Amino acid sequence: MTSPDLTRREALEAAAVTGGALLGGQLMPGTTPPADAQDPDGTPASLEVVLHVNGTEHRLTLDPRTTLLDALREHLHLTGSKKGCGLGQCGACTVLMDGKRVKSCLNLAALVDGREITTIEGLARGKQLHPLQAAFIERDAFQCGYCTSGQIMAGVACIAEGHAGSAQEIREWMSGNLCRCGAYDHIVAAIQDAAAVTESVQRG
Ligand code: FES
Numbered sequence: 001m002t003s004p005d006l007t008r009r010e011a012l013e014a015a016a017v018t019g020g021a022l023l024g025g026q027l028m029p030g031t032t033p034p035a036d037a038q039d040p041d042g043t044p045a046s047l048e049v050v051l052h053v054n055g056t057e058h059r060l061t062l063d064p065r066t067t068l069l070d071a072l073r074e075h076l077h078l079t080g081s082k083k084g085c086g087l088g089q090c091g092a093c094t095v096l097m098d099g100k101r102v103k104s105c106l107n108l109a110a111l112v113d114g115r116e117i118t119t120i121e122g123l124a125r126g127k128q129l130h131p132l133q134a135a136f137i138e139r140d141a142f143q144c145g146y147c148t149s150g151q152i153m154a155g156v157a158c159i160a161e162g163h164a165g166s167a168q169e170i171r172e173w174m175s176g177n178l179c180r181c182g183a184y185d186h187i188v189a190a191i192q193d194a195a196a197v198t199e200s201v202q203r204g
């Protein structure tokens, strides 16, 4: 029989690796239906869009108003990226675009045609977790897990940008990613751990 500790750890790993939130099955509170199902009378003509996500090319037919976040979640079923506010204020939807962090709720899918998108689902290399995913698990850097995929994607960028030199610097450069559970101390510690790993790998 699985121990309660093991069960929790497995759940935490799922949140860090695929973005599965832990809160009562509420994977996407406030989510709106796909754009192409919202207003049949006023729907503009669909567009053919090519999205490159986690190394795979996807050809989609989308309402031109579809955000990148909705394209990922509703059309590609990559539900690790979360919709918190839908307004660019919480960071739960953060993904990498050509290696830079962006809030996917603020980008229209049709306008990122041809860009390389990386989501939480594409961060690990097979079974080998990204150092920041491993650090989040090690540091227990989340509670409900709803913000976690966005925190990890932003944290990866924060390290790559060279903005992880101190706890204060990390807090400043991660300020666009909110955690309503208040796991900030653990998140900062995880980013510091992953930054140290990255630095030692770069030094060889
Ligand atoms: S859902 Fe995109 S910033 Fe909140």
Ligand code: FES
Pocket: 141, 142, 143, 144, 145, 146, 147, 148, 178, 179, 180, 181, 182, 183
């Ligand atoms: S862990 Fe719950 S919102 Fe951050």
